[in-house]
Amino acid sequence: MPKAAKTKLQKPPILTAxxxxxxxxxxxxxxxxxxxxxxxxxxxxxxxxxxxxSRLLGSAQQQREVALFLKSDGGNPEAALRFVNLLRQKxxxxxxxxxFECASAATMVALGANEIHMGPTSYLTAVDSSLKxxxxxxxxxxxLVAVSQDEVMRILxxxxxxxxxxxxxxxxxxxxxxxxxxxxxxxxxxxxxICQELLSFHMTNRARATKISRALNxxxxxxxxxxxxxxxxxxxxxxxxxxxxxxxxxxxxxHAYSEMAHDRITDRDTQNYHTDAICNILETVGRQVYYQxxxxxxxxxxxxxxxxxxxxxxxxxxxxxxxxxVPEKFFIH
Numbered sequence: 001m002p003k004a005a006k007t008k009l010q011k012p013p014i015l016t017a018x019x020x021x022x023x024x025x026x027x028x029x030x031x032x033x034x035x036x037x038x039x040x041x042x043x044x045x046x047x048x049x050x051x052x053x054s055r056l057l058g059s060a061q062q063q064r065e066v067a068l069f070l071k072s073d074g075g076n077p078e079a080a081l082r083f084v085n086l087l088r089q090k091x092x093x094x095x096x097x098x099x100f101e102c103a104s105a106a107t108m109v110a111l112g113a114n115e116i117h118m119g120p121t122s123y124l125t126a127v128d129s130s131l132k133x134x135x136x137x138x139x140x141x142x143x144l145v146a147v148s149q150d151e152v153m154r155i156l157x158x159x160x161x162x163x164x165x166x167x168x169x170x171x172x173x174x175x176x177x178x179x180x181x182x183x184x185x186x187x188x189x190x191x192x193x194i195c196q197e198l199l200s201f202h203m204t205n206r207a208r209a210t211k212i213s214r215a216l217n218x219x220x221x222x223x224x225x226x227x228x229x230x231x232x233x234x235x236x237x238x239x240x241x242x243x244x245x246x247x248x249x250x251x252x253x254x255h256a257y258s259e260m261a262h263d264r265i266t267d268r269d270t271q272n273y274h275t276d277a278i279c280n281i282l283e284t285v286g287r288q289v290y291y292q293x294x295x296x297x298x299x300x301x302x303x304x305x306x307x308x309x310x311x312x313x314x315x316x317x318x319x320x321x322x323x324x325x326v327p328e329k330f331f332i333h
Contacts, residue, residue, distance in 0.1 A: 010264035012278050015256045016288045016318045016325040022256070023285055026249045032067045032095065036253065036283040037083075037109075040261035043279030043291065045075030045105045048332045050082045052315060055330065056282050056289045057090055066091040068113065069250055071257075074104025077127070077194050084112030084198055093202075098122045099242060099250045103224065104130075107216065111237075112198040118229040119242035125227060126220035127195060131187055135177040142305040147176065148223055149184045192217055212236050257281050260290070271299040288318040288325075 019036075027034045037053070039045065066087065087094055096102075096113035103125040110116050110124060130148035139145050152172070159168040172181070195213035196206075203209045212235050220227075233239045242250070260281065266274040273296070280291040295311040316327040 007266055007268055007274075009266045009274055009276060011276050012260050012262065012264050012292070014318065014325070014327060015260055016327075019253060019256050019283060019288065020285065020325070022249055022252050023283060026067075026069075026246065026253070027285055029245055029249065030067050032065055033063060034067045034069065034284065035087075036069045036281065037072070038069070038254070038257045038281045038283075039072040039075070040258070040277070040279050041073060042261070042263070042277055042293070043072075045072055045079050045083070045109070046280075047076060047079045047082070048291075048315070049280060049282070050079060050086055051332045052280070052282050052289045052291070053083060053086055055317060056284055056287055057086075058287075060090055062089075063091050065093040065095065067095045067097055069097045069099075069253065070102055070106055070109060071098075071100045071254065072103065072106035072109075073101060074106050074125075077105050077108055077191055080105040080108040080112075081194050081197060084109055084201065088112070088201055097242065097246065097250060098124070099247055100254060101125075107227075108194060108198055111195055111212075112201050114202045115238050115240050116232065117240045117242045117246070118232065119247045122242070123226035123228050124232055126223050126225050127191055127216045128218065128220070128223055130223050131183060133177075133180045133183050135180050137175060142303065147180055147184065149187065150221075150223065152176070152181060152184060208236055268296075271301075273297050286320070289315065290318070291315050 023034060023036070035053075035056070037049070068087070084094075094113040096110050096116045098110060098116055099119045099122055101123060102110050103123070104127060107124040107127050128148060128150050130146045132144045132146045134144070136144040136147055155172060156168055192213050195216060196209050199209035199212060200206075215235055227235070229239050229241070260278045262277070264276040266276075268274065275293060275295060275297060277293045278290050279293055282289045291313070293313045295313055296309040297306045298309050299305075300307050314329050315332055316329050318325050318327045320326070
């Protein structure tokens with residue numbers, strides 16, 4: 001009996017040659033070394049990114065200034081602090097280029113920069129605490145959902161406003177485990193501390209740093225509230241306008257990264273598929289580092305959820321050899 005034909009897996013394009021050309025042009029316009037820290041909607045700022053950036057920088061000597069192109073929906077606040085601390089070991093000043101979303105933990109990274117350059121589609125966000133806990137509620141896919149400190153506080157305020165009487169916590173505990181609420185409270189204190197620490201890299205006025213940190217943590221009605229350049233200036237951040245030439249080159253880079261990060265899904269049958277996508281990209285002239293998701297998914301009927309299998313995801317560093325850009329896998333544990 002003949003074997004069934006093996007399904008050909010779809011793979012993302014590696015566009016290092018293209019991005020390096022644009023990056024070279026951007027560096028020539030800015031007259032500064034340029035770093036890229038770009039995450040897709042499927043990626044996030046995480047602890048391993050700090051090690052990846054260290055690999056990208058290698059043994060680079062201390063320099064006066066660097067331009068950092070950052071695009072991210074956010075991630076781990078502690079990783080944001082470590083990331084900025086790493087850059088500060090190598091560069092005296094950081095100029096942040098934020099032409100698109102620079103949200104949540106990415107806003108924290110922005111706080112560590114001396115200047116933030118923003119354009120017409122740029123925005124920062126609030127950094128109030130939101131987390132997925134092992135004891136968080138689950139959604140209709142049976143996945144853990146994020147719970148925010150602001151949501152919990154609003155429930156308690158509404159209870160008091162409506163004069164419902166009694167202790168609201170027994171009712172809240174029916175839907176949220178007490179340890180989740182405790183973790184949120186701790187996370188809120190952590191967020192304030194990290195914002196203040198990041199601002200202290202370049203801001204000597206502690207009262208001003210505290211005011212900005214408090215505003216970003218408590219003054220906005222939504223975690224994803226878009227803080228445009230106009231609002232960021234009112235907060236007291238040092239904001240500059242992106243030049244049209246720089247903005248155009250950053251958009252060209254973003255287009256190439258978006259093509260690399262587009263999910264490539266190969267269906268096997270109704271309960272199995274393979275996904276391949278590039279999530280996090282870090283780059284400088286001469287070297288590119290990226291994280292590639294490469295794994296199967298199986299639908300476990302009895303649990304009503306998708307589970308990963310055959311996970312070959314990993315980090316790659318792309319360097320030029322013999323006129324070609326060659327990716328090589330490396331490991332972070």
